[in-house]
Amino acid sequence: MFAKRIESIRPFIVMEVLEKALEMEHNGIDIIHMEIGEPDFETPKRIVEGCFTDLGQGKTHYTHSLGMLELREALSKYKEKTRSTRFDPKTQFMITGGTSPAFFNVFSVLLNPGDEVIIADPGYPCYQNFARFFGAKPIYLPIMEEDKFDLDVGVLKKLISPKTKAIILNSPSNPTGQIISRESLDEISMIVKENDFWIISDEIYAELTYNGEIAPSLSEKDYKSCHNRLVVLDGFSKFWAMTGWRLGYVIAPPNLIGAMTPVQQNFSICAPSISQSAAIHALTCTEETKNMLDVYKDRRDYVVNFLNKLKGINCLVPNGAFYAFANIKELGISSISFCMTLLENARVAACPGASFGPNGEGYVRFSYTTGKNNIRKGMERLESFLENIN
Ligand SMILES: Cc1ncc(COP(=O)(O)O)c(C=O)c1O
Numbered sequence: 053m054f055a056k057r058i059e060s061i062r063p064f065i066v067m068e069v070l071e072k073a074l075e076m077e078h079n080g081i082d083i084i085h086m087e088i089g090e091p092d093f094e095t096p097k098r099i100v101e102g103c104f105t106d107l108g109q110g111k112t113h114y115t116h117s118l119g120m121l122e123l124r125e126a127l128s129k130y131k132e133k134t135r136s137t138r139f140d141p142k143t144q145f146m147i148t149g150g151t152s153p154a155f156f157n158v159f160s161v162l163l164n165p166g167d168e169v170i171i172a173d174p175g176y177p178c179y180q181n182f183a184r185f186f187g188a189k190p191i192y193l194p195i196m197e198e199d200k201f202d203l204d205v206g207v208l209k210k211l212i213s214p215k216t217k218a219i220i221l222n223s224p225s226n227p228t229g230q231i232i233s234r235e236s237l238d239e240i241s242m243i244v245k246e247n248d249f250w251i252i253s254d255e256i257y258a259e260l261t262y263n264g265e266i267a268p269s270l271s272e273k274d275y276k277s278c279h280n281r282l283v284v285l286d287g288f289s290k291f292w293a294m295t296g297w298r299l300g301y302v303i304a305p306p307n308l309i310g311a312m313t314p315v316q317q318n319f320s321i322c323a324p325s326i327s328q329s330a331a332i333h334a335l336t337c338t339e340e341t342k343n344m345l346d347v348y349k350d351r352r353d354y355v356v357n358f359l360n361k362l363k364g365i366n367c368l369v370p371n372g373a374f375y376a377f378a379n380i381k382e383l384g385i386s387s388i389s390f391c392m393t394l395l396e397n398a399r400v401a402a403c404p405g406a407s408f409g410p411n412g413e414g415y416v417r418f419s420y421t422t423g424k425n426n427i428r429k430g431m432e433r434l435e436s437f438l439e440n441i442n
Pocket residue numbers: 089149150151152153176222226254256286287288289295299300
């Protein structure tokens with residue numbers, strides 16, 4: 053009855069944990085939510101207020117299908133500041149209704165059935181579904197804890213075949229919170245020169261780092277030689293706490309933006325005008341974003357210290373994003389059983405590592421996107437849960 057294509061989309065395991073947690077909550081059970089990767093902060097006031105003013109001034113219409121030129125210009129300046137590269141606002145940007153629809157646009161013009169897309173394992177679960185939806189095959193690149201979850205370019209090279217159409221990079225990574233090193237980027241930039249595939253760089257957590265510096269990216273000017281093969285996907289959901297506004301963007305060579313334009317015009321027309329206005333205000337909110345970052349850092353330190361004191365668990369210190377990816381292998385249970393029993397017995401919701409790919413088995417992702425009191429309670433519940441199962 054339904055199109056065959058839909059069979060390629062697998063459910064999000066984290067949603068199963070969330071749905072069970074919500075059902076328990078509905079039955080009066082209090083749950084500590086550490087499963088979903090969504091900022092708990094409200095969108096900064098200045099963005100909301102600026103947006104109200106714009107609404108009052110009638111910015112409620114369709115915009116250019118590539119997005120308001122004012123926003124593209126503001127983003128171009130922002131990237132010039134953060135990446136010291138100028139991308140042309142008129143031909144190299146496309147504003148989309150979130151990073152997720154940006155993937156739809158990019159893959160719909162890049163992928164043919166049978167193409168291969170190399171993705172990190174563990175990595176953001178949607179990537180493999182995006183690839184399958186367009187008939188392409190996801191190829192898993194194992195990312196190992198012994199490499200501090202950086203990617204091993206030697207292993208990556210072995211996965212490249214004549215069918216490789218793209219490699220997706222995500223730094224800092226969901227779920228590991230680790231940043232791809234400059235050394236790895238140097239090597240990848242060399243590989244791109246020798247091959248004929250695209251680098252898709254998902255930079256949605258790029259500013260969400262704890263060392264005071266934006267995560268390195270192939271969009272920097274030192275890597276200019278691979279910019280004709282580089283697609284940057286970015287968005288406002290995480291760093292600016294704007295998940296519900298649905299706003300993202302693509303930076304790509306003009307020919308790729310040109311090819312995607314009819315897709316955007318037909319399927320979306322344009323990104324929501326009011327969210328585009330909000331994004332212009334967001335780019336000026338440096339103080340607000342710094343405050344949120346300080347809070348995440350404090351939570352990160354607390355969670356990781358706590359996890360590392362527990363018997364049977366260890367966790368590398370994440371350098372970015374808002375996830376602690378804890379190794380539970382010593383406990384000898386699968387990540388799904390661990391998360392389900394943790395939820396049922398200790399009322400803490402966390403995300404099984406297996407949902408991020410086969411190599412994520414043996415890990416559990418705790419999101420520190422809830423207040424410190426909740427986090428404290430969650431960690432204490434986890435501690436008593438482990439005492440009971442050990
Ligand atoms: C790595 C990564 N990319 C993209 C997204 C989706 O972002 P958006 O809200 O812009 O669609 C997420 C959301 O969790 C993510 O973790």
